[in-house]
Amino acid sequence: MNADLIIRHARKDDLVALIAMFAADDVGGHGDTVDPGALPAYRRAFETIAASPDQTLYVAELDGEVVGTFQISITTTLTGRGASFMIIEAVQTRDDMRGKGIGARMIELCIAEARARGLPRVQLISNAKRKDAHRFYERLGFEPSHLGFKMALK
Numbered sequence: 001m002n003a004d005l006i007i008r009h010a011r012k013d014d015l016v017a018l019i020a021m022f023a024a025d026d027v028g029g030h031g032d033t034v035d036p037g038a039l040p041a042y043r044r045a046f047e048t049i050a051a052s053p054d055q056t057l058y059v060a061e062l063d064g065e066v067v068g069t070f071q072i073s074i075t076t077t078l079t080g081r082g083a084s085f086m087i088i089e090a091v092q093t094r095d096d097m098r099g100k101g102i103g104a105r106m107i108e109l110c111i112a113e114a115r116a117r118g119l120p121r122v123q124l125i126s127n128a129k130r131k132d133a134h135r136f137y138e139r140l141g142f143e144p145s146h147l148g149f150k151m152a153l154k
Contacts, residue, residue, distance in 0.1 A: 005102060007109050010057040010069065015042055017066035018059065021092050027129050058109070060093070060102050068093040068102045072110055074119070086114040088124040091133075107140050 010018065019042055022032035032038075049055045049071065060068030070091040076084040088110050093103045114122045125148045126133045134144065 004062060005067075005105055006061045007058055007106060008061065010046070010059045012043070012046060014059050014066050015039070015046060018042075018069050021066070021069065021094055022090075024095060025092065027127055057090075058106070060106055062097070062102070066094075067097040068106055070106050070110065072113065074117070080120065083120050084117075085119050086110060086117075086122040088122060091124065103136060104140060107137075 016034075019032060019039075020034055022030065023034045025032070046057070049057045054074045055071065057071045058069060059066045068091075071089045073087045073089060074084055075087060076082060088107065091103065091106065093106075110122055124137065124142070126137060138144070
């Protein structure tokens, strides 16, 4: 991968590029859109994430362009003797930049951050339809250990 790749905290001025990346995702089914009427909702979400001490939104930038993103959350549960762990969420690489090592660099940063914090594990979920992503995560050392469930509330 290009040594010029920068992974940094997301800024408000990254929102348009991030929204476009999510809206272009035809598998995720999250209802993301580049419709300007949705921008206030994205801004509110960004502010919530930015204000949280337990969440961080990142971007991967190459030649001044946002080419990837991910979010980490630190959570603590009573299981595992009250252990805290990292959840990696919303991992996305721009379509035209896939296969260039960007995703691996983003996940490696997550793992390094978790180790630096002394966390015992990192975990993520991936859409069941994303077979290529599953192979990618397994190549990085993740194991498909659990089955996830979701319920849409209307």
